[in-house]
Amino acid sequence: MYPVKRIEIISDSIELNKIIAGLKQAGVAKYTVIRNVEGNGIKGTTSHEVDMMENDYVIAICAPEQVDRVIEHLRPVLNRFGGVCLISDAMEVRSIQCSAT
Amino acid sequence: MYPVKRIEIISDSIELNKIIAGLKQAGVAKYTVIRNVEGNGIKGTTSHEVDMMENDYVIAICAPEQVDRVIEHLRPVLNRFGGVCLISDAMEVRSIQCSAT
Amino acid sequence: MYPVKRIEIISDSIELNKIIAGLKQAGVAKYTVIRNVEGNGIKGTTSHEVDMMENDYVIAICAPEQVDRVIEHLRPVLNRFGGVCLISDAMEVRSIQCSAT
Amino acid sequence: MNTSLILSNILNPPVLFFFLGMLAIFVKSDLEIPAPLPKLFSLYLLFAIGFKGGVELVKSGVDQAVILTILASILMACVVPLYTFFILRLKLDAYNAAAIAATYGSISAVTFITAGSFLQQLDIAFDGYMVAALALMESPAIIVGLILVKLFTANQSESQEFNWSEVLREAFLNSSVFLLVGSLLIGVLTGEHGWEVLKPFSQDMFYGVLTFFLLDMGLVAARRIKDLEKTGIFLIGFAILIPILNAGIGLLIAKLIGMSQGDSLLFCVLCASASYIAVPAAMRLTVPEANPSLYVSTALAVTFPFNIIIGIPLYLYGINFFWS
Amino acid sequence: MNTSLILSNILNPPVLFFFLGMLAIFVKSDLEIPAPLPKLFSLYLLFAIGFKGGVELVKSGVDQAVILTILASILMACVVPLYTFFILRLKLDAYNAAAIAATYGSISAVTFITAGSFLQQLDIAFDGYMVAALALMESPAIIVGLILVKLFTANQSESQEFNWSEVLREAFLNSSVFLLVGSLLIGVLTGEHGWEVLKPFSQDMFYGVLTFFLLDMGLVAARRIKDLEKTGIFLIGFAILIPILNAGIGLLIAKLIGMSQGDSLLFCVLCASASYIAVPAAMRLTVPEANPSLYVSTALAVTFPFNIIIGIPLYLYGINFFWS
Amino acid sequence: MNTSLILSNILNPPVLFFFLGMLAIFVKSDLEIPAPLPKLFSLYLLFAIGFKGGVELVKSGVDQAVILTILASILMACVVPLYTFFILRLKLDAYNAAAIAATYGSISAVTFITAGSFLQQLDIAFDGYMVAALALMESPAIIVGLILVKLFTANQSESQEFNWSEVLREAFLNSSVFLLVGSLLIGVLTGEHGWEVLKPFSQDMFYGVLTFFLLDMGLVAARRIKDLEKTGIFLIGFAILIPILNAGIGLLIAKLIGMSQGDSLLFCVLCASASYIAVPAAMRLTVPEANPSLYVSTALAVTFPFNIIIGIPLYLYGINFFWS
Numbered sequence A, B, C: 001m002y003p004v005k006r007i008e009i010i011s012d013s014i015e016l017n018k019i020i021a022g023l024k025q026a027g028v029a030k031y032t033v034i035r036n037v038e039g040n041g042i043k044g045t046t047s048h049e050v051d052m053m054e055n056d057y058v059i060a061i062c063a064p065e066q067v068d069r070v071i072e073h074l075r076p077v078l079n080r081f082g083g084v085c086l087i088s089d090a091m092e093v094r095s096i097q098c099s100a101t
Numbered sequence D, E, F: 001m002n003t004s005l006i007l008s009n010i011l012n013p014p015v016l017f018f019f020l021g022m023l024a025i026f027v028k029s030d031l032e033i034p035a036p037l038p039k040l041f042s043l044y045l046l047f048a049i050g051f052k053g054g055v056e057l058v059k060s061g062v063d064q065a066v067i068l069t070i071l072a073s074i075l076m077a078c079v080v081p082l083y084t085f086f087i088l089r090l091k092l093d094a095y096n097a098a099a100i101a102a103t104y105g106s107i108s109a110v111t112f113i114t115a116g117s118f119l120q121q122l123d124i125a126f127d128g129y130m131v132a133a134l135a136l137m138e139s140p141a142i143i144v145g146l147i148l149v150k151l152f153t154a155n156q157s158e159s160q161e162f163n164w165s166e167v168l169r170e171a172f173l174n175s176s177v178f179l180l181v182g183s184l185l186i187g188v189l190t191g192e193h194g195w196e197v198l199k200p201f202s203q204d205m206f207y208g209v210l211t212f213f214l215l216d217m218g219l220v221a222a223r224r225i226k227d228l229e230k231t232g233i234f235l236i237g238f239a240i241l242i243p244i245l246n247a248g249i250g251l252l253i254a255k256l257i258g259m260s261q262g263d264s265l266l267f268c269v270l271c272a273s274a275s276y277i278a279v280p281a282a283m284r285l286t287v288p289e290a291n292p293s294l295y296v297s298t299a300l301a302v303t304f305p306f307n308i309i310i311g312i313p314l315y316l317y318g319i320n321f322f323w324s
């Protein structure tokens, strides 16, 4: 098991492309997206039921040393469009199919 | 980066309103909901495929000092309706769009 | 609150049955599945939009002492089919409806 | 009994697709109808029968036959949960007994619709206002069930107090009842003119959507069958015999108030069927002490298939017998 | 004003289902049309009107009337956001004023479709090429809105620079415009022959799908109503009076260029309606400084219901009055 | 070659909507058909062709022509993966060669359906029992592919042993085959009578649903096109030439056993098309060593568009040539 960082971003789905671009620029090419999550934030309630505003939830597992570059690339997007970004610790069970994360 | 607590609740979707009400009463007004997750718990398998029972997954990021009040407000709901509630640590990357969490 | 381990697996949805079987063999019968998440990994982009390949996200909360057995049972599946597996720490708020996890 | 009736019921595309759905689970095919498609089909079916019922109600007007039918429906919706509760108490605690009783006191719209298409196929007429009976029989059992819980469970803690406004909303404004009644009223308001413009959508597609919905119901019912091990033989017997009993009582009442054969079949089917969506949702919210797999599995994996396959032709056989 | 016009508009299944949707929220029913079903309905409606418009355009050909209509449409799409911007600046900052102005400069396809079905019901003819006007009026307001932001907001940081290729793509290639224009072109290419094979799907289902879509719009509009507290009385008044003003200007232009009564109503409705999907999405991406609940809630919770219920018959009343 | 055939194929709404979908990706429109709507369309199409095929099979009965067609289908489904495997081995390892060979040995139902609607448009008759050929050609290639893996890959670890019951289930009971065959059998059982009641749903909507499905396929195929860089020129050539070769062999067999022109086209299209859902899913499960982007992208981004646009009219041209 290897220590990794889990980066999570919840934001308006219109930001998704910019967030993924930010991750890629920071060298993090692998990620997972949960589409159409709903929520409540400073921009108010977001839900397909209220109107066509939807959030996406992005999760990227990366090496601890990559975190700073990721934040640097995501911060302008978050500053401009809002959303929430979390960093936490986890251990990754590497399988033989895993190239270096 | 600021230390925060991540509260996660997975439960029958009929409880959702009560859980969100509980969060709000405890002063946590921001949250995210992933609808229609499936699962297996003591109430058995829950999945839209089995019947119309569905779970929701609620995530709320809050300040560490809010956790106790949240638990106090959620426990009666969990006691009556079941579901699982987790607390874990994370760091939040605050953007200028973030009011105090 | 009790310390627990959160096991998360993101993988091709064709592996789901094998992963759940692995969890059950390791004595972990409770879990949650978020279906149809999208992502990017070594197998390339996975999304219902690209074709019918979809990922599932499995979350299982278990006692810390169960983790080793779970890994043992999941590793062959991950080795053969790919996907990512994370272990992290959390505290569970036990309600009276919770049997031992 | 006339097996040709059963056969002509079974050799109907919707019923055959129900079997196909069950078969898919038994042979472990990965056939599935992903959410929210089944919801689309059920919204459509409720809309279509409600709207058509409203249009026909305005044609037929409200006469004595309508009023008697409505009274009979409300009566059965209140009485069925009462006697089934005491039968269930022989083996179950009050929470589970009340929840199951409420389930059987209410109705299954799809069973009603399938019976309607069976009648159409046999060219037996029935009245549009039977849809009003359908709408009226959905909710009362929920209230009766909760009153039973109140009366027969002791020392309730404060947290178990019902929030009656929530209960009434669940009973009378849940999405099935709301859409059905709303469509019926809109049918009444727009009448022949509205029917004209909506007919290609709400009539021509009906049979096909019913077919897909029953395919999904076959999948759902078959997935629930493994729950029956836990349910036990008593509940399985209950789930077959009580519909027959309820249909029998319905038949007597129908004869008594002079319903036509078609209407009688629909009324019997309403009495015999059990709710597997609206009532279970209300029970999960108001009586979480009861075990959902008991009240859902009996209604879905036993009573629903039984009615669809054997019950409908059986009740019609009984009606033919009594009416001749 | 002729209240029978309002009544014959309201006693239409789609409009009544819009009310039913609103009612569901007011009485707290749990009725919902889960995602992505509303998307299915809106894709279908755009496809069906685009395709039909194309087929009819090829029949009518492009004559002077078509060209005048198109010019009038582009004119209104560019001018409306300009004067509404300055009205809005009385109370709002430039970001919010520009975003709302863009919203009202663009159009609502469903309001257009509802007006079309209202005309059909009254047997008033209209031309297929009005769909081209619909398509042309969706995008220009986005561009005008962003130019207003550029001109009237000072010291923009580098991060606030627009990415114009992104902006143009959002304006002219967003999914609504793309599918509408694409279907229109395919209608032109396949003409009568394509219409033959697609008619049962694209015409016979149309009214039913519109009904379901308006049911969902009722739910959506009612959920937004509580936002109106924050919006304030100025914006609520704006959201009712500006559509009337825009329709009035549209009416004058329509009279001037000699449109038929049916076409005039559709043109007025295009001028009066506000976009609640395409423009808001573009604004969230390009002007995140503006508050979405202001521009979405006014368009969705005030202007849309106003047009659907009162506006359409009111504008027709005005047209009847002027044309006679 | 007769370009008017290509044109009359292309100027068909479904094919034009396929182009529109591709265009949406190329110009970066945000048009999308969200899940699970494409699944709804494909369930519907499988149901509709299966059911209709069953109804027609019971009319035509099972005669020598049917039996010969079935034998020819099974033959081609087993032989195609064999020779394509050895062609692919020129450049690829055994895992990838076997997975691609299985993909091309199987069929694409939508290509078949599009060919059917092309024939209808040209008023060329074809037999309902061709649907049986479609159903029979889906699975065998999966088994052949796995046997090739077994034979041509050395020292397999224990974890790589196939679970044959899982393999057979994937091959013969996957949701496409199951629904198609199930609907066909129900069509046979209910015959003319079932057809009557389901026709407005299963026939009148057919063309429209196909149009939407091809719109989505255009989006999907275009998204896969960027994968072709990694795929390499060998596989792109393979994905165009092998369908032509397979169709040619199919044509000879069709001529040999005396098929009608319409049936011959459908048979050629079955031979020429490649599976992009059922077989890839089976391969991901049983041969994870093969790279999905190779077998999915060739089938989806090259062979599918090639067949839809050029292949279908080309094969018909060949048939017209040979038959005259």
Ligand SMILES: Nc1ncnc2c1ncn2[C@@H]1O[C@H](COP(=O)(O)O)[C@@H](O)[C@H]1O
Binding pocket: A010, A011, A012, A037, A038, A039, A040, A041, A042, A043, A044, A045, A046, A055, A081, A082, A083, A084, B030, B031, B032, B033, B059, B060, B061, B062, B097, B101
């Ligand atoms: N404290 C939080 N906890 C959980 N989710 C949040 C939180 N703050 C924001 N979100 C999510 O992020 C979305 C956008 O947030 P905002 O930009 O604040 O409107 C919200 O709709 C929520 O889904």
Ligand SMILES: Nc1ncnc2c1ncn2[C@@H]1O[C@H](COP(=O)(O)O)[C@@H](O)[C@H]1O
Binding pocket: B010, B011, B012, B037, B038, B039, B040, B041, B042, B043, B044, B045, B046, B055, B081, B082, B083, B084, C030, C031, C032, C033, C059, C060, C061, C062, C097, C101
């Ligand atoms: N240990 C666990 N790990 C992950 N999910 C769980 C766990 N326990 C319960 N759940 C989720 O919570 C839902 C309700 O749980 P229960 O009330 O135990 O039936 C289940 O259907 C699961 O989705």
Ligand SMILES: Nc1ncnc2c1ncn2[C@@H]1O[C@H](COP(=O)(O)O)[C@@H](O)[C@H]1O
Binding pocket: A030, A031, A032, A033, A059, A060, A061, A062, A097, A101, C010, C011, C012, C037, C038, C039, C040, C041, C042, C043, C044, C045, C046, C055, C081, C082, C083, C084
């Ligand atoms: N580092 C990562 N962070 C987040 N998700 C990942 C990561 N690696 C893989 N995944 C997810 O797991 C899926 C399968 O991964 P793979 O087997 O590497 O193709 C991907 O499509 C992603 O959704």
Ligand code: NA
Binding pocket: D080, D103, D104, D105, D106, D107, D246, D270, D271, D272, D273, D274
């Ligand atoms: Na009943």
Ligand code: NA
Binding pocket: E080, E104, E105, E106, E107, E246, E270, E271, E272, E273, E274
């Ligand atoms: Na406008």
Ligand code: NA
Binding pocket: F080, F103, F104, F105, F106, F107, F246, F270, F271, F272, F273, F274
């Ligand atoms: Na083939």
